[in-house]
Amino acid sequence: MLPNFAYVRPSTLVDAVKELAKPGAAAHAGGTDLIGCLRDGVFDTKSVVSLTALKELHGVSATPDGGLRIGALTTLAEIARHPEIAKLYPALAQGAASAASPQLRNQGTLGGNICQRPRCWYFRGDFDCARKNGEFCYAENGENRYHAIFGGETCHIVHPSDTAPALVALEAVATVAGPNGKRKVPLGKFFVLPAVDHKRENVLAKGEILTEVVLPKAPEGARGGYRKMRVRGVWDFALAGLAYSVVVKGGKVERARLVLSGVAPIPWRVAEAEKVLTGKALDAATVKAAVEAAVAGAKPLAENAYKIDLVRAVVEEVLTAIPK
């Protein structure tokens, strides 16, 4: 059941930051993740600070240099059906469309999707795990079929977001407002590995708010998308997935961005595979080399070696389908 908490709805960003800097405050966008965490007793809160009255966080608009600015409160449903996003940034549109369920996409926001807490069943359940206040990661020797094959170490969560991998692949930059003003953080540097700090998933400091995400101008001729694999057809997190943006010119790969979902505590960019592809023709040998590079260094737990197969399969499937 929900614990007791105060609810505030500041109307300016400055007030919101002030409220959030107080001990035990939590930001509330769509609430689809936050309320679940509170109800399940994952963490406690003294006050819930609604962001919904903050004008700066709304809206989708073009940037002067041909990119797109998406306010943090834009819902997943809005992103999924936005014609510009679908055309220029299909990986993001498909990521948003494949998250959760229609109801949740109508309510859940992009900011919330990026900042949502992990779905590890030990973290969410009645287990005092390392990411809470406990000593160890239960997944290490426990029920770890859905856990990480990359970057686990002290905690084996996978990052739950379906939009974040696309944002990393698209080289999006987040704007963060906090007690010390605004700063810009590329999505590729937004997420935090357990080895750095296993109590948080991103770089946001106390009182900081993600206000918007800015997408740079989409590269000419880029092919992109998001392919998600899951147990059931909807209302299910990724077993593994691939967000990609690839530019092929004159028969050669000019630029490739491949970011995996569902396999690591952060959206997992496979830079080695990107390197293998760059400057090469997308022939069978190159694809095979990229596939191998994508899974190199995977450290499966007892029950999740299948994720290596899924990564292989999805990288091959996606690259093979790109017109040479």
Add this chain to the structure above:
Amino acid sequence: MVELYWLQGAVPETTKPSPEMPPWKETAVVGKRVPRVDGYDRVSGSAVYPRDILLPDMLHAAILRCPHAHAKVKKIDVSAAEKMPGVRAILTAQSPGADIPWFPRRDKPSTSIFDQHLRCEGDEVAAVAADTLLQAQDALKAIKVQYEELPFVLSVEEALKEGAPVLHEGGNRVAPPAVYERGDLKKGLSEADAVVERTYTTACEIHVPMEVHGSVAKWDGNRLTVWDSTQGVFAVHETVAEALKIPMANVRVIGHYMGGGFGSKLECGKYTIIAALLAKVTARPVKLFLTREETFTMTGNRPPNKMSVRLGAKKDGTLTAIEFLSTGTGGAYPASATTSFMATDLYLCPNVKSSDENVFTNAGRARPFRAPGFPQCAWALEQAMDELAARLGMDPVELRLKNIPKTSQRRGNQPYTSTGLADCLREGAKAFGWNEARARKKPDGPVKKGFGVAASLWGYAGGPPSTVIVKLFSDGSVNLNMGAADIGTGTKTFMSMIVSEELGVPLEKIQIEHADTGTTQYTAPSGGSKTVPSDGPAARAAAWEVKKKLLALAAEEMKLPVEELMLSGAEIVSTKDSTKKLAVKAVKGLERQQVLVGVGTRGPNPEGKIVTPFAVHFAEVEVDERTGEVRVTRLVAAQDSGRPMNRLTYDCQVFGGLVMGIGLARTEERVLDRQTGKMVNANWHDYKIPTALDVPVDQKVVAVDPGDTECNATGAKGIGEPATIATAAAIANAVADAVGVRVVDSPITPIRMSQLFRERQKKG
């Protein structure tokens, strides 16, 4: 006889219904597609479910549950909780009157309401009643319990190991293995030209009904009224009276609407007794509904099973031997984990051996789950049949057609009143396009199509007792009074249709009073697909009696012999001269009496014969050989459940059954943490029931009606459970057809498929 463990103790037999009702021929109402009579109430929100009950002064209760898989309560301190705002009462094992054996109806109760020996996560430790639910739940957190944690066992193998932690006095075996044998298995195997042998497992599934479990209890002096979300008000009635040691006459249980049960609401829950105890000590009505999370661990499951199957057959497909050895665990308290029945009865075979072993483990107790044991059996048996067909180079449909029995070999070789098994195979195959599908060429791409079939029977088809009362009022309207719950299956609608069929009264003129132990008559809980074949004939008998009385009155007034009269709509008409007629409302005798009452009872089942529903399911799947993703793209269900009562809800039952079968085949699995014994996926997104996107749009129901005139007075054999038994096995067979990989462990996820593809690659 199939173990009907939801019907404990002696079942009272009722007398034969007095009139011999001839079987229906052409019907005017029965068998048509009729929308639910309470559909508007259900979708508009005006239907009051037990969870909706609000009474003046009502308190809200919550239960403190054991957080460990196995523990003992050392000390419990409620002093802080008692002082919290709104808290009205706290119950623990020490509270006066709370030491109630559980289950009260069994000879040897294995536990009590607040047993201090906690055998699984979720066992009841204490309960609080407070002014609001939040206050009650806050108070739970303030109760200090000191537990002694004990080692636990989660699997059959662990439970049977030397020195394993013991759950109950007498060890972890619930009973000695139940063995059945006929003929000579060894001989049968030695006569076989082909033998297949394999071990299969099915994962534990949770019922997850829409409405959570719970009750509202209210005392008036020494009389107790309970509103319960239940499949059987009379089952709850009996248990409440026995547990509280009060006369049954003082207890009234009401269950007008309920939001699904699938077997998990066939018996009285501890929560009902706890609500009644709290209501007693506070002298206030008490509402106690479980949280969604509690229902995952504490209200039952389809037990996990492991089944080893051996089949032997001659070159021409004639079965010579069936061996089916099953183990399972019904969890921490006695509950069946039997699966073998269907394997010993579905196919003609002289040499059969089966065994069922059931073991205690520190996990939630199993409850009957839509066709208890049968889908598991089909998963193993029907995959083995598929493999046997491949071994023999025979078509899987042909192999099954070769082994159709006319008698129930398991039940004393008594003949079936009807068997549509062969017709289900033939007509289903035709509707599915089986021959064409299996003859196709495999595509080259990574996504492979496959086609599978599985057959089934269900081991029960209703019986006495059931009493239904029909009243015809002087204005021609009718009251239908029955004990059965409508658990979402459309009971009220088809029962009204039966009455309408006999009396010619339109459905709008029939009012229903049901599922109330204070005002309706005994019937067994709605389980085992019994409501149509048990309560339907009683309704017909009641209407028949009313009709007989009405015709007798009319005959007197029309001065015609009663044999010459028939009821046609709202009129009584002479069969010899149709100009001689009398409106029902004009029957003076009816006006004088104001009401004609008919009491109908369910007569016994036919002597020396067995009534059995059959079904054959066909599945088409697509399997991505790279990712192991599996999609079910098409299903056909050919059902012999006898005469359909309401073809609309009949089809709905089948669609629902297919969806549940997809859950078993593709998505559902309880996961217990091996380190703590706690369930890690006790919520609605980690425990994955199928969604709309997991269910094919293309689903077809073929109703095979063998015209059974012996089974009972309606010709119907029950559809709810036969609709889900074969589905998962048909899907698994389709997967094997698609990619040549046999999936022995449910569910078929990309996780499983990847592992199997890896193994296949290793073997080369």
